[in-house]
Amino acid sequence: MIGVLATVCIAILVVMGLALARACYADTVYDRILGVNMFGTKTVLFIAAVGFLMGRPDFLDIAIVYALINFIGMIAVLRFFEYIAPIE
Amino acid sequence: MAVLIDLVLLSMLALTALRIIFLKDLFAVVMLFGIYSFLSALIFINLDAVDVAFTEAAVGAGISTVLMLSTLALTGRKEKESKHSSILPFLVVTVTGAALIYGTIDMPPFGDANNPIHQHVAPRYIEQSPVEVGLPNMVTSVLASYRGFDTLGETVVVFAAMIGVLTLLSVRRKEDDEAPDSGLKSHRVLHVVAKIIIPFVILFALYVQFHGDYGPGGGFQAGVIAAAAIILYALVFGLPMALRVISPKFLQILAPLGVLLYASVGIYSMFMGGNFLDYNKLAHDPVHGQHYGIIIIELGVGITVFAVMLSIFYAFASQAERRNVS
Amino acid sequence: MFFLDILSGVLLLVGVFFGFTGALGLFRFPDFFTRVHAASVTESIASILILTGLMLQTQFDLNTAKLIFILLFLMITSPTASHALAKSARHGGLLSIPESKKKKENS
Numbered sequence: 001m002i003g004v005l006a007t008v009c010i011a012i013l014v015v016m017g018l019a020l021a022r023a024c025y026a027d028t029v030y031d032r033i034l035g036v037n038m039f040g041t042k043t044v045l046f047i048a049a050v051g052f053l054m055g056r057p058d059f060l061d062i063a064i065v066y067a068l069i070n071f072i073g074m075i076a077v078l079r080f081f082e083y084i085a086p087i088e
Numbered sequence: 089m090a091v092l093i094d095l096v097l098l099s100m101l102a103l104t105a106l107r108i109i110f111l112k113d114l115f116a117v118v119m120l121f122g123i124y125s126f127l128s129a130l131i132f133i134n135l136d137a138v139d140v141a142f143t144e145a146a147v148g149a150g151i152s153t154v155l156m157l158s159t160l161a162l163t164g165r166k167e168k169e170s171k172h173s174s175i176l177p178f179l180v181v182t183v184t185g186a187a188l189i190y191g192t193i194d195m196p197p198f199g200d201a202n203n204p205i206h207q208h209v210a211p212r213y214i215e216q217s218p219v220e221v222g223l224p225n226m227v228t229s230v231l232a233s234y235r236g237f238d239t240l241g242e243t244v245v246v247f248a249a250m251i252g253v254l255t256l257l258s259v260r261r262k263e264d265d266e267a268p269d270s271g272l273k274s275h276r277v278l279h280v281v282a283k284i285i286i287p288f289v290i291l292f293a294l295y296v297q298f299h300g301d302y303g304p305g306g307g308f309q310a311g312v313i314a315a316a317a318i319i320l321y322a323l324v325f326g327l328p329m330a331l332r333v334i335s336p337k338f339l340q341i342l343a344p345l346g347v348l349l350y351a352s353v354g355i356y357s358m359f360m361g362g363n364f365l366d367y368n369k370l371a372h373d374p375v376h377g378q379h380y381g382i383i384i385i386e387l388g389v390g391i392t393v394f395a396v397m398l399s400i401f402y403a404f405a406s407q408a409e410r411r412n413v414s
Numbered sequence: 415m416f417f418l419d420i421l422s423g424v425l426l427l428v429g430v431f432f433g434f435t436g437a438l439g440l441f442r443f444p445d446f447f448t449r450v451h452a453a454s455v456t457e458s459i460a461s462i463l464i465l466t467g468l469m470l471q472t473q474f475d476l477n478t479a480k481l482i483f484i485l486l487f488l489m490i491t492s493p494t495a496s497h498a499l500a501k502s503a504r505h506g507g508l509l510s511i512p513e514s515k516k517k518k519e520n521s
Contacts, residue, residue, distance in 0.1 A: 001419055001422075001423065001471070004423040004426055004427065005426070006089055007427070007430070008426045008427070008429075008430050008464070009089075009093065010092075011430040011433070011434060012430065012433065012464075013093065013096050013097075014434070014437075015430075015433045015434055015436075015437045016100070017096075017100060018437035018438070018440065018441070019437060019440065020100055020103070020104065020123060022437075022440045022441065023119065023120065023123060024103070024104070024107045024120065026116075028446060028503075028508065029115065029116070030446055030499065030502070030503045030506070030508060031440075031446060031449065032116055032119055033119065033499055034440065034446075034449060034450060034453055034499060035440065036119050036122060036123060037453075037495055037496075037499070038436070038437070038440065038453050038457060039123055039126065040126065041457055041461065041488065041492055042433065042457075043126050043130065044461075044484065044488065045433070045460070045461060045464050045465070046130070047130070047133060048464075048465065048468055048481065048484065049426075049464065049468065050093070050133065050134070052468055052471055053089070054090070056136070056138075057472070057477040057480075058138055058303055058304055059133060059138065060477060060480040060481065060484065061138075061142070061296070061303060061304055061305065061480070062129075062133060062138065062141055062142055062145060062304065063480075063484055064292060064480065064483065064484055064487065065142060065145050065146055065309075065313065066126070066129075066145055066149075067484060067487050067488055067491065068150075068289060068292070068313070068316065068487070069145055069146060069149050069150035069316065070149075070491075070495075071285075071320075071491040071494075071495060072150055072154070072316050072319065072320050072323075073122055073149065073150060073153045073154070074495045074498070074499070075278065075282075075320060075323050075324060075495075075498070076153060076154045076157050076319075076323055077119070077153075077157065078498050078499065078502045079323045080115075080157045080160070080161060081502055081506060274501075274505070275498055275501065277494055277497055277498065278494060278498055281490055281491065281494045284490065285487075285490065285491065288487075
């Protein structure tokens with residue numbers, strides 16, 4: 001079972017790397033936001049999986065905080081764009 | 089496995105930092121800073137520093153992103169081209185970096201069991217705190233009991249930050265009702281979802297506040313999460329609505345109240361015949377006294393952090409909205 | 415217990431596969447709206463599968479409850495975020511591929 005969990009962790013890390021690449025090199029701002037959002041959700045899954053891999057289920061509390069903060073950050077960014085500094 | 093994960097995370101961190109340096113669009117920089125915080129929190133998790141990761145995720149990725157975005161709304165999105173030559177700064181940075189690297193040569197080897205940090209106070213905390221304080225989460229014992237005086241100082245610093253921000257930026261509420269496009273009005277879905285989620289976020293904040301003795305968490309994190317819930321409300325429904333729910337005046341009472349609650353525990357223990365912040369004197373059984381003391385001071389910290397974070401957000405956001413209206 | 419382990423392993427691996435395809439979609443799809451589609455659809459199915467797979471690893475205690483909470487939270491927020499993002503992009507004047515083609519022909 002440890003082998004499967006380790007595989008899952010590494011695979012999620014690869015996906016996070018792809019999302020990071022998208023966020024770093026994006027065509028439009030919205031693509032960047034999409035990359036950041038995907039990075040956030042994948043981080044939540046990564047923390048949960050790593051917690052089980054290391055036998056430390058305490059980590060789940062942090063996964064909840066991540067999910068929450070990711071959502072709030074996303075809303076803040078959208079708010080910024082739609083009403084304060086719209087794109088030309 | 090842990091080493092591999094650490095290496096991957098650190099290289100992602102380095103890549104993000106390099107990308108941040110070369111980007112001119114400040115908005116993109118803020119987004120990448122969010123990722124940077126997430127990554128550093130992941131590294132803390134991997135190092136088993138769960139409480140630090142908690143704080144980094146809540147403050148670094150959450151509140152700072154929101155505050156930096158509000159600042160950008162006031163200042164503009166593009167970085168100004170610098171007209172100075174970059175040779176002198178480059179020299180200064182190189183020399184400083186070289187000096188710092190030279191300084192690390194004297195440091196004890198990384199992870200060595202004979203390092204001073206593992207010899208001096210840490211063994212005492214690890215051996216004695218289950219008997220003296222009796223909390224499962226040792227970080228809370230150290231933070232709130234052994235180092236209670238430092239934590240009081242930190243709380244006062246947070247409070248001072250609020251005073252500083254409020255003297256520079258005032259919260260305006262008179263003309264806010266005229267703001268035409270406040271809140272994400274056209275997003276019906278967001279309204280419904282925010283209404284569902286906000287109560288659970290506040291509930292989770294309370295869980296973090298009072299579960300801090302047993303698991304990761306405590307007053308700082310709980311205060312930030314509760315403030316994040318109200319910030320979410322303000323973002324979705326508009327600042328005037330949030331100001332009606334929790335007014336800035338109320339926050340200005342709440343913030344010193346938390347600090348006073350903390351300090352009054354110290355004074356009370358002096359009345360009971362102990363030193364300042366000596367929780368052993370709070371109850372007949374010293375371990376019970378420790379528990380009471382830690383719960384009360386964590387509550388004080390939570391109240392202050394909540395009030396301060398929210399006031400700072402109000403100050404920034406109301407300036408941004410005023411600018412948007414005019 | 416053996417059966418549950420195999421089931422959870424399969425769920426985890428399939429979930430990771432979906433996550434990977436979603437990330438690939440971020441790069442391979444032609445315009446922003448299709449990219450949102452790739453990212454959000456595969457992301458939600460990946461979260462469901464991975465978190466369910468992890469749930470089968472627990473002893474069905476507080477940790478299971480926390481995982482369910484995370485799953486519910488992600489199920490509510492992640493599609494909302496994608497929706498709001500797509501709507502914002504629309505509001506900001508981003509066009510899909512057929513529309514931009516039409517605009518080119520007209521001009």
